[in-house]
Amino acid sequence: MAIPIQMPSLSPTMTEGKIVKWLKKQGDKVSSGDAVAEVETDKSNLEIEAYDDGYLLQVLVGEGEMAKVGAPIAYIGAKGEKVGAGKQVAPAAAPPEQKPQPAPAAPAPQAAAKPASSGGGDNRIAIQMPSLSPTMTEGKIVKWLKKQGDKVSSGDAVAEVETDKSNLEIEAYDNGTLAEIVVGENQMAKVGAPIAYLTAKGAKAAPAAPAAQPKPPAPAPEKPAAAKPAAAPAQAGGRRLRASPVAKRIAREKGLDLTQVSGSGPSGRVVKRDIEEALARGPAAVPAAKKAPAAQPAPGVRPEPTVLPLSSMRKVIAQRMTEVKPGVPHFYLTIEVDMEAASKVREEAKAMDLKVSVNDLIVKAVAMAVRRYPKINVSLQGDKVVQFHSVDVGIAVALEEGLITPILRDADQKGLQAIASGVRELAERARKRALKPEEYTGGSITVSNLGMYGIDQFVAVINPPQASILAVGAVSEKAVVRDGQLAVRKMMTATLSCDHRVIDGAIGAEFLRELRGLLEHPTRLLF
Missing domain, CATH: 2.40.50.100 (RNA polymerase II/Efflux pump adaptor protein, barrel-sandwich hybrid domain)
Incomplete structure (x- = not known):
């Protein structure tokens, strides 16, 4: 449509x-x-x-x-x-209407009060929930960075939003005063729905009442122990910590505590320059906040289960996996790979102080195998088959709240060292929820490795719109027959899941044969 x-x-x-x-x-x-x-x-x-x-x-x-x-x-x-x-x-x-957002209790009276002063809302501008990822249908307001009555300039970050992929900031596209907050903290809003209203310069804003209402009472017992020490330095005279979006992103990526950084920008705002200076001074300004130990139940008392809301990420995972598993006819092909030579390459790299993991070798081999067998580098979109001509490999990264697959672009053209550093950097930013939408969308094929958890073999569900995913188990010593003799070798099981609508068994088998050859003779990865 x-x-x-x-x-x-x-x-x-x-x-x-x-x-x-x-x-x-x-x-x-x-x-x-x-x-x-x-x-x-x-x-x-x-x-x-x-x-x-x-x-x-x-x-x-x-x-x-x-x-x-x-x-x-x-x-x-x-x-x-x-x-x-x-x-x-x-x-x-339709979007300016606030009827679809019944959650806050106070907006209704305020909406009635507005027309008296603004003449039917002509001076009010809706701030809408934007689409911050291709799969996003709704977002949760994590925190309001501006409060009702604050002046807002175009480009100011006004709220932090949790999407199905990461936490991002919403910026205002207009100048004015934050007149009304429609969606409170920890509440959801559909893409395109108004979450707040601005009034133009000179128009009066309503009293700042609704902002205090949306706070949920449930988490109160845990907050005094863990949250107060971190928040105290940020609030001088009751003010919210001010930092530019760029400064927040760099601080998040580098693990820097913003509350320990003095801002040199307008009104004490922390800007990029302040972050760079703090990082140059070294780790002294980066104290790690320790988690308060969980209270132990009394002997003989069974602890009550914790009920947590479904995160935006988990909602989308549930929705997409439900769609894809009945809707996509999977088939599975499994091979065993002798990883003896690949393990030696890793040891040699380690001896040269190069950080190359077994997973990096697998990603490189997968990328080269895809390049040599492009029939697997396809996607079914509607009634058309899309053939990709670049090799972009997804790496499944487990987060506390779900799973995300950052994409390593042009992986077939990268050397092992570049792959190793690229995979590490993407995984770190994925765990900090700092990936951009273009860094986790698309891709040729995904590698899902559970070997580090001691899993020998598993099958994975395809990550749409891709048409295949490789499930990799642990490298472990097994008794195998070599040249008619029993031998102990380092072996690994890999299972390829394919979308049978666009990939046939023979294509998947040829791909796996090439993959096995590359991993069992890793010098081929260099050519």
Whole structure:
């Protein structure tokens, strides 16, 4: 179904915008977050981003032409999809309504109070829940970074949102005052639904009442022990810790405690320069917050189970696995690989102070095998088979709340050292929930390795839209027959799951034969 790209409200006084330039042309592939057009507003020239993946099917408003706020300017959808002739896109007016968000108790009275001062909401601008990943349908507000009544400038981070993949910040696209918070902390909102409202400069905001209401009472017993010591340094005079999105990202990646960093930006805001200086000073400013030990139950008393809400990530995993397992006809092929020579390569690398793991060797071998057997580098999308011409290998990374598969791009063109450092860096950022959407979407094939948990063999469910996944077990010594003699060798079991709609058994078998040859003769990985 074709989806409209609408003219957004990019300034408090904007009623229409002019398309200065299309940055994508009709027929181009578009990913969520891509800038598709440059728009001239009454304030400045800004870029419009797409919130969906697909192809630019039709451009409705040409360069130099005007469009009203909320009007469709183009359509995106599946390749070759037809767009209806009419421009009947009623949803443009739907998002500003706050009816679908009944959770907060206070917004209803405030919504009634607004028209008296703002003339029916003309001065109110909705901050909507954006689509922050291709599979995102809803997000949870983890924390409001601005409180009701605060002044907001375009580009300010206003809230931290938990998506199905990671925690990201929502930025404001308008200047004004945060007039009303519709969705409180720890509450969910659908993509496109309003989570708050801004008023234009000069308009009065409602009293800051709703912000305090959404706090859930359940976690209260644990917070005094663990959360207070970390939060105290951040609040001087009751103020919230201020840091730029870039500073927060770098601090998260480097494991730096922001509460120990003095900000040199406006109003004491921590900026990139402050983070770099703190890192240069060394680890003194990075105290690790110790977890309070869990209270032990009295002898003979059975502890009560802990009830936790389903995380956004786990919801999407459940949904997608339910969709793919009945909907995709899997078949499985299993081989045993003699890892004796590969283990020696790893030991030699270790002796040279090079950090190369068995998994890195497997990723490299998988990438080269895919390059040599491109028939496995495909995906079924709708009624079309997509053949990929680059080799991008996904690496399954286990998180506390689920599983994510960061993608190592062009893995077949990378050396072992580059693969090793690339896999480590992606895995570390995945655990910190700091991956960008383009770093965990797409891919040719995924490697899922449970060998480090002592698992000898398992089968894995395909990670859509990919058509295959390799499940790797532990490398362990086994008795095998070599040249008619019993011998002890380091062996590994690998099982390939394939989508039988686009990959046949013979193709999977040829791929595994090549993979085994590369791992049993690892010098071939160098050529």
